[in-house]
Amino acid sequence: MVRPAPPSPRAVIMLTPNFRPETNAAAKRLSAMADHFARAGWRVSVITHMPHYPQHVIHDGFDRTSPDVRDEAGITVVRIRPWIVRKDALALRLLSESLFALQALAHVLRRPPSLVLASSPFMFLGPVGLLAARCTGSRFVWDVRDLTWLYPKAAGRRTFGVDRLLEALMRFTGRSADVLVTATHGLLAYFAERPQRAATIPNGVSDEVLQALEPVSRSPILTGGRPHVVYTGLFGYNHGLLTLIEAAKLLGDVDFTLVGDGPERDALRAAADGAMNVTIAPYQRFDDLCETYRGADVLVSHVRRNPIFLWTQPAKLWEYMASGRPVVHAGEGEVIDVLEGHAIARTVPPDDARALARALGDLLADPEEARALGARxxxxxxxxxxxETLMADLISLVAASAPEAR
Incomplete structure (x- = not known):
C-alpha cells in the first residue's frame, strides 16, 4: 500500500466549484480567500471547475484538456471539466457535484497540503474535504455559505428520507472540522455542535470594487426622468422574483430592469409579458454592471419566505450599497436586523408585491431620503x-488552528 506523502507546511488546497473569472458570490469570496492566503505566505492551490457560470457554457478560452493546471499570479489553479446538467434535474445535479468532489479528492491525495479548505454551495465538498484531510493528516476548514441540502424539501420535492441522511452527514462534517466558517450568524447557529474554532465571516466588497463604484456613488439619482428600479443577480428559486414582477405591474410609471440569468428566467419572461415597463436583461460583467448601477434610482432585492432563508444575507446587498444607490429589500430573518439596525435599507415582508411596490414608490417620491439612504x-x-478586513480575520482564525503551518 502506497502511503500519501506528508503534508507540506504552509500549503492550502481550496476546493470550490466557483472561482474567477466567474463573478458570482462564491467565486468572489473564494478568489479573495486564495489571494489573501497567498499574500500571507501560504502556497495556494485551487481545485475548481472550468468557468461556466451563469450561462452553463464553458467560458471562451477555458475549454481545454481536463484537468487544466496553470499558475495564476502565484496560485496553482486546477480546473476540471464540469458535467453541466439542468438546474432542475436534482438527481443529475447531485451526481455532477459528487463527481467533482471525487475528482478533487484524488488531487488532494496526490500532494497533501497542511490545510484543506472546502466551500459550498456544493454540499459534498465538505464531507470529501474532511475525508481528504483525515487521510493525509491535514487540518480541515469548512466554509459554509449555504445549507443547500435543505433546499429540495423546502421547495416541496419528495426526498424519500435522503434529506435526513444528508443533514446528519453535514452536521457530522461541521462538528468534525478543525475550523468552521460561515457567512452568517444563523448558519453558524445551525451547527449546534461545532468545533472550538468557529466564526462568522460575512461576505463583503473588495477595495477594488469600492473604488470602481465610487464615481457611481457620487452620480445623481431621481433627476426628473422616469424612475428606474434595478435587480441584479441570479434568477433562482430563493429569490422569488415573480413578486418583483407583480410589484412592477403596480407601478406602471416606473421602469424595472432585471439583470442576470438562472433557472427562473423563462418564468420571469412569461410573467413580464405585456408589462411595458419591465426589461429582462442578460447577465453583465462588472464594467457593464457599473453603468447599470449608475442608471438606477433604486436597487431591489427579494428572498422568498421560508424558514431555511431566515439566516441568509444576500451578498448582492453589499455591492448594491457600495454603489451608493438606495436599497429596498424584501425578506425576513437576521439580515433585516442588520438593515434596520443600521438604517441602511428600506425593508418589507417577502412575497408581498403590494408592500414592495409601496416601499419602492415611497422611496422614489422622496429623493432626499433616497440619497441619504444610499450614502448610509x-x-x-x-x-x-x-x-480585505474580513479575509484577514479568516486567515488569522485558520492560522491559529494550524500552528505548525504558520
Missing amino acids: GRTFVETHRRR
Whole structure:
C-alpha cells in the first residue's frame, strides 16, 4: 500500500466549484480567500471547475484538456471539466457535484497540503474535504455559505428520507472540522455542535470594487426622468422574483430592469409579458454592471419566505450599497436586523408585491431620503463589509488552528 506523502507546511488546497473569472458570490469570496492566503505566505492551490457560470457554457478560452493546471499570479489553479446538467434535474445535479468532489479528492491525495479548505454551495465538498484531510493528516476548514441540502424539501420535492441522511452527514462534517466558517450568524447557529474554532465571516466588497463604484456613488439619482428600479443577480428559486414582477405591474410609471440569468428566467419572461415597463436583461460583467448601477434610482432585492432563508444575507446587498444607490429589500430573518439596525435599507415582508411596490414608490417620491439612504449604505460597507478586513480575520482564525503551518 502506497502511503500519501506528508503534508507540506504552509500549503492550502481550496476546493470550490466557483472561482474567477466567474463573478458570482462564491467565486468572489473564494478568489479573495486564495489571494489573501497567498499574500500571507501560504502556497495556494485551487481545485475548481472550468468557468461556466451563469450561462452553463464553458467560458471562451477555458475549454481545454481536463484537468487544466496553470499558475495564476502565484496560485496553482486546477480546473476540471464540469458535467453541466439542468438546474432542475436534482438527481443529475447531485451526481455532477459528487463527481467533482471525487475528482478533487484524488488531487488532494496526490500532494497533501497542511490545510484543506472546502466551500459550498456544493454540499459534498465538505464531507470529501474532511475525508481528504483525515487521510493525509491535514487540518480541515469548512466554509459554509449555504445549507443547500435543505433546499429540495423546502421547495416541496419528495426526498424519500435522503434529506435526513444528508443533514446528519453535514452536521457530522461541521462538528468534525478543525475550523468552521460561515457567512452568517444563523448558519453558524445551525451547527449546534461545532468545533472550538468557529466564526462568522460575512461576505463583503473588495477595495477594488469600492473604488470602481465610487464615481457611481457620487452620480445623481431621481433627476426628473422616469424612475428606474434595478435587480441584479441570479434568477433562482430563493429569490422569488415573480413578486418583483407583480410589484412592477403596480407601478406602471416606473421602469424595472432585471439583470442576470438562472433557472427562473423563462418564468420571469412569461410573467413580464405585456408589462411595458419591465426589461429582462442578460447577465453583465462588472464594467457593464457599473453603468447599470449608475442608471438606477433604486436597487431591489427579494428572498422568498421560508424558514431555511431566515439566516441568509444576500451578498448582492453589499455591492448594491457600495454603489451608493438606495436599497429596498424584501425578506425576513437576521439580515433585516442588520438593515434596520443600521438604517441602511428600506425593508418589507417577502412575497408581498403590494408592500414592495409601496416601499419602492415611497422611496422614489422622496429623493432626499433616497440619497441619504444610499450614502448610509456605502458608509456601512466601507466600515463593516470590507473584504480585505474580513479575509484577514479568516486567515488569522485558520492560522491559529494550524500552528505548525504558520
